[in-house]
Amino acid sequence: MSKKPAQGVRARVRAELTAEIKAAATRQLVEVGAAAISLRAIARELGMASSAIYRYFASRDDLLTALIIDAYNDLGDVVESAEGAVADRADLGSRFVAIALSIRTWAVDNPHHYALLYGSPVPGYAAPQDTIDPATRVPVALLSLLVEAGEKQRRTSKKLDLALSGLSEFTGNTLSSPRLSEGVEVWGTVFGYITLELFGHFENAVADPAVVFETLVAGMAERLFA
Amino acid sequence: MSKKPAQGVRARVRAELTAEIKAAATRQLVEVGAAAISLRAIARELGMASSAIYRYFASRDDLLTALIIDAYNDLGDVVESAEGAVADRADLGSRFVAIALSIRTWAVDNPHHYALLYGSPVPGYAAPQDTIDPATRVPVALLSLLVEAGEKQRRTSKKLDLALSGLSEFTGNTLSSPRLSEGVEVWGTVFGYITLELFGHFENAVADPAVVFETLVAGMAERLFA
DNA sequence: TGTACATCAGTGAACGCGCGTTCACTGATGTAC
């Protein structure tokens, strides 16, 4: 009977502990913020020597990177599934609304994760390549709607085309720069609104951020897809 | 001859040293970010005992607060003067463009200050009352344009009215909630765009952020005031 | 104008704390023959 289990007991234990370390780090993220996450505190919480963490993550920065990637993917999952749940696939406006509202809901539910991804960069930390792909999931979801909506041709300028050539490639050059600009504008509005809200700039100004957001998002959907 | 100088030598020296401490703190802000500003490092830079700082600021948080207030006021000065420089006062669109572009220019020139004001809150630091007034200068500048533009009446809802009652009071209740929503949207777009740009989310997407921003701002001006 | 006292700025030592990372080592788990 005692066959070797798939990839061995050691590997499985290792995966579990890796997950536990990330979970403890996440708890700290929530309590004290990304900049103050401490390997020693994590080790304390897990009842192990602080040096033991280094068997699982090469450095504090590596651990941070793992958290960032997980957070981007968590947000990506939430957004994609909200968008996918819209039954009428031809209703691009509703799909846009689903995306926007799910981003805000996730952000409000996970303010520290949101700050980790969209707040000030952690000083001294440079995000490595591996974070790029997960980070693009949300903008790609928005962009896809524009692509699906197709294009009414509009006046543009060489300068603007050049400025947006990166985005244009993503779409296989199917969209004009003014249309891409609209996309960037909406992208900025959604994250700008949420950032202002979560970081305290709506104090005394916007009493019910959810209601106002819904209003704005509905308006944007109409402008973009009607 | 030796009359007492206005408010005495001691007071003047005190004001000078207070300014020097803030200057050193600002240098640190630029180099290592707000969270890592250290009283001891400031004292070192100024060649004084670290305890001496406490003759000028009651705590690290107090010093941070002073930096935040100064930064809000600096930005406020820049924005108000850019807006005031538009000769044709009736051209609300141009005044809006002046405001938006000057915010971005200031942010690009002072990314760490921008992060201090609009990035993630410094963990463990709660902004006191004194920061509120300086913080409102920019949103007030935007709002004033809307007030000056007056109002074409539009459909609204009780819920939205309630959600925006704070902003409405600022304007003496001269604007409808849908109009105020437009204001909030633009506010979010401007800061959202700048935040995405400065915090690295335009990598591989927007090659020339200035050009795209100008395009967006021109569009918003038209929508708001045409 | 001169003196006595109060205020204030700045010092230097100390408290009590935290951190990331390295290193030589032990003991358990896995692998090859």
Place this chain on the structure above:
DNA sequence: TGTACATCAGTGAACGCGCGTTCACTGATGTAC
């Protein structure tokens, strides 16, 4: 199947560093009579 060796996880001490804040004290500047 049993044994010998290699790999790996985890330990505990140590290095070298930093921090905010307090406190008793000195000496200079200001104030009141």
